[in-house]
Amino acid sequence: VKGFVTLVGAGPGDPDLLTVKAVGALAEADLVLYDALVDPAILGLAPRARRFFVGKRRGRHAMPQEAIHQWLVRAARAGERVVRLKAGDPFVFGRGGEEVLALEAAGVAHEVIPGISSAIAGPGAIGVPVTHRGVSSGFLVLSAVPDEGWRSVLPALSKAKLTVVVLMGLDRREVITSTLIGAGWSGEHPTAIVAGAHTARAFGWIGALHALAGVAVPADLPGLLVLGEVVRLGRANVVSLLDEAAIGIGGAA
Amino acid sequence: VKGFVTLVGAGPGDPDLLTVKAVGALAEADLVLYDALVDPAILGLAPRARRFFVGKRRGRHAMPQEAIHQWLVRAARAGERVVRLKAGDPFVFGRGGEEVLALEAAGVAHEVIPGISSAIAGPGAIGVPVTHRGVSSGFLVLSAVPDEGWRSVLPALSKAKLTVVVLMGLDRREVITSTLIGAGWSGEHPTAIVAGAHTARAFGWIGALHALAGVAVPADLPGLLVLGEVVRLGRANVVSLLDEAAIGIGGAA
Numbered sequence: 001v002k003g004f005v006t007l008v009g010a011g012p013g014d015p016d017l018l019t020v021k022a023v024g025a026l027a028e029a030d031l032v033l034y035d036a037l038v039d040p041a042i043l044g045l046a047p048r049a050r051r052f053f054v055g056k057r058r059g060r061h062a063m064p065q066e067a068i069h070q071w072l073v074r075a076a077r078a079g080e081r082v083v084r085l086k087a088g089d090p091f092v093f094g095r096g097g098e099e100v101l102a103l104e105a106a107g108v109a110h111e112v113i114p115g116i117s118s119a120i121a122g123p124g125a126i127g128v129p130v131t132h133r134g135v136s137s138g139f140l141v142l143s144a145v146p147d148e149g150w151r152s153v154l155p156a157l158s159k160a161k162l163t164v165v166v167l168m169g170l171d172r173r174e175v176i177t178s179t180l181i182g183a184g185w186s187g188e189h190p191t192a193i194v195a196g197a198h199t200a201r202a203f204g205w206i207g208a209l210h211a212l213a214g215v216a217v218p219a220d221l222p223g224l225l226v227l228g229e230v231v232r233l234g235r236a237n238v239v240s241l242l243d244e245a246a247i248g249i250g251g252a253a
Numbered sequence: 254v255k256g257f258v259t260l261v262g263a264g265p266g267d268p269d270l271l272t273v274k275a276v277g278a279l280a281e282a283d284l285v286l287y288d289a290l291v292d293p294a295i296l297g298l299a300p301r302a303r304r305f306f307v308g309k310r311r312g313r314h315a316m317p318q319e320a321i322h323q324w325l326v327r328a329a330r331a332g333e334r335v336v337r338l339k340a341g342d343p344f345v346f347g348r349g350g351e352e353v354l355a356l357e358a359a360g361v362a363h364e365v366i367p368g369i370s371s372a373i374a375g376p377g378a379i380g381v382p383v384t385h386r387g388v389s390s391g392f393l394v395l396s397a398v399p400d401e402g403w404r405s406v407l408p409a410l411s412k413a414k415l416t417v418v419v420l421m422g423l424d425r426r427e428v429i430t431s432t433l434i435g436a437g438w439s440g441e442h443p444t445a446i447v448a449g450a451h452t453a454r455a456f457g458w459i460g461a462l463h464a465l466a467g468v469a470v471p472a473d474l475p476g477l478l479v480l481g482e483v484v485r486l487g488r489a490n491v492v493s494l495l496d497e498a499a500i501g502i503g504g505a506a
Contacts (some may be wrong), residue, residue: 097382114374129350
């Protein structure tokens with residue numbers, strides 16, 4: 001048996017949002033190394049595999065990236081079919097690029113199966129399209145840690161007809177809000193929170209930027225922020241509560 | 254029977270990159286309205302359905318958007334299970350938002366099933382991650398028509414550690430190149446072309462921005478442009494031809 005590593009995007013949560021190809025890779029896996037945010041029902045699609053959690057959890061250290069690389073290489077060299085399972089898409093803040101480089105350096109055969117990214121499907125879960133004719137002609141996806149790249153484009157973005165999606169930003173709403181307002185954004189900029197999209201606990205809020213940090217979001221739900229006029233297109237039951245208290249929304253859109 | 258419309262993202266081309274949920278919706282469909290770029294093998298997943306092409310083709314007029322809305326509404330009201338099948342994701346330049354608004358206005362039950370967007374999976378097909386630690390902390394997705402939103406952010410983006418993906422940009426490489434260079438971008442900015450990603454005819458090129466417009470890309474392949482340091486992480490067999498002639502790459506990544 002020839003060992004092989006497949007990096008698999010698990011999508012936003014709902015097992016039915018895995019690709020057919022991802023389901024096939026899981027079914028044949030001998031070993032699955034998975035991150036946080038991967039639904040137990042998705043792990044159940046790999047019944048033959050030994051399964052190990054290697055990601056970050058609140059308040060605990062993650063396995064060092066280098067150790068993950070070594071595990072992937074060692075298992076593949078031992079002839080195992082390895083799935084490296086990541087929430088969303090492996091190449092969107094998933095360190096998939098680093099793992100691919102490590103596998104290439106070690107000469108291990110590998111493949112990347114893309115996944116549904118919550119950067120697009122998260123807003124979609126509350127009816128918010130990241131692009132919309134006349135409203136948004138593009139979208140920018142950022143991580144929740146405002147760095148140099150972040151700060152350098154924000155002033156120009158304050159009035160552009162572009163959507164900004166901030167992944168994993170729920171814990172950092174205060175610094176994000178102050179960074180944006182410091183870069184010239186209006187406190188009235190239309191803003192949305194989407195948490196637990198495409199899971200049974202989906203939560204959405206639409207309001208003004210200045211109110212963002214004060215919204216009570218259910219604890220432990222991973223989520224993202226959406227900024228731009230497109231959020232006004234969100235589900236009527238969310239939009240009608242504009243600037244009011246956060247509300248839960250139904251399941252997957 | 255109660256009529257229902259499902260907007261389905263068909264992903265980048267490979268039928269195995271449809272989601273499980275999309276396959277289920279196609280299997281049960283009575284009617285499928287599809288756009289260009291949808292692979293015939295994907296249409297074959299809807300054997301019960303009448304299937305109609307309503308998208309744009311080179312040199313032909315597409316069906317007016319309003320007529321598509323009326324068809325969706327009429328069929329759902331007649332009790333049909335309708336799939337509106339779109340390349341990639343319905344909310345990424347797919348006019349999915351407009352169709353959802355039309356369905357909501359008509360009171361027609363509907364759902365959106367996200368798809369793998371070529372904005373992420375296209376670069377991934379030649380081993381280019383849209384984000385990479387220390388190289389790119391986010392990515393901007395634009396359509397190929399430089400508008401006000403486009404132009405306003407380009408100067409700030411010229412040096413930011415962010416990736417720019419331009420969808421469907423192959424025909425407009427000259428104006429895109431001159432727009433970027435006019436906004437202060439270096440002619441040496443690392444650039445990639447990905448065409449027909451995740452199909453048997455996949456094509457990739459990596460080089461410098463100034464050479465972009467001169468690359469001979471196989472006719473009729475839909476494709477995209479990637480701009481940013483991440484393209485240097487692309488497949489070794491592509492990277493080694495930096496600034497040389499375009500080459501074909503293997504099938505799906």
